[in-house]
Amino acid sequence: MPGEFDLIRKYFSGHDDGSRIELGIGDDCALLKLRRDESLAITTDTLNEGIHFFKDTDPYLLGYRSLLVNLSDLAAMGADPKAFTLSLSLPEATDSFLKPFAKGLFELADEEGCSLIGGNTSKGSLSITISAYGVSCTDTLRRSGAKSGDGIYVTGFLGLCALYVEACYGRLKIDKSLLSSLCYKSMHQQCRCAFAKELCDLGYSHCAIDISDGIVGDLGHILECSNVGADLWLDKLPLAKELHTLVNDEQKRLELAAFGGCDYELLFTLPAETEDDVMDLCEEHDVPVTKVGIITSSQELRLFNHGKIVRPAAKPFEHF
Ligand code: ADP
Ligand code: MG
DSSP states (O other): OOOHHHHHHHHTSSOSOSSSEEEOBTBSSEEEEOSTTEEEEEEEEEEEBTTTBOTTOOHHHHHHHHHHHHHHHHHHHTOEEEEEEEEEEESOOOHHHHHHHHHHHHHHHHHHTOEEEEEEEEESSOEEEEEEEEEEESSOOOTTOOOTTOEEEEESOBSHHHHHHHHHTTSSOOOGGGHHHHHHHHHSOOOOHHHHHHHHHTTSOSEEEEOSSOHHHHHHHHHHHHTOEEEEEGGGSOBOHHHHHHOOOHHHHHHHHHHOOOOOOEEEEEOGGGHHHHHHHHHHHTOOEEEEEEEESSSSEEEEETTEEEOOSOOOOOOO
């Protein structure tokens, strides 16, 4: 069976003639040209019960999270969110589900000035699909924009969602009373759109991806699209503080932060001369940012831990 990305390449890529599409399949969003200096960034993501979230997850968190994962893709292009559609498949239309779901959804939508403009509702297994639309300047952040010598940076902290999932499956022994706060923190991430839009509009960065499949896998997409290599410093990864307090084994902590999915933080690259300006921007937006490596011309991804090359056994996440 082909993997997720081979499947997309084999069956769905290569069918647009490129005349109206500025950027098609292969990045965090597609881009349609609007006017000379503006593009419409479009993305879609589905959350399925049993695959992307556990049965009986708090509907408020599902509402928030289903929009967040889409806005995260807009952030990865530096696009300003404008509108979204919602396709909802539900086993039963109960007030006890829909009221908190809508509360979480509109909490984020209102915060980001992103309007619900349509959708579809049907009976079926619980599945939530959102398509989101944003406006960007034509010089967007792209997976293909990394250059040898750029620094590699990540916003926020990593590994919390992976920690929560491992704990739910019982693969990590964690006090059950901590699970609901872990669930809340790992699903209620900050939206990075405003920060990313300035990063892009001010011309500080040309390359980003959001971390949905673990930093190692997602950095791999940047390297492939930009035709470059990288040194990633595992000991510099900003680990969520719960990894330090709840996971004793250093190896396991690194594995969760480097290969765990669903962090929805922004991974971006910067030429050395914009680093100081970007650190000011981070303070303005109150966004923690950490330098975690460097882009190289070597064509390979090398992982370092305290200066030594390591070859971890874990693999980046794919759905198939
Ligand atoms: P992301 O994690 O940023 O949402 P994915 O890894 O899911 O992106 O997908 C990689 C690329 O493949 C994206 O450009 C996405 O739009 C595209 N893609 C995914 N599934 C399909 C599909 N069924 N048909 C066409 N394009 C797809
Ligand atoms: Mg993405």
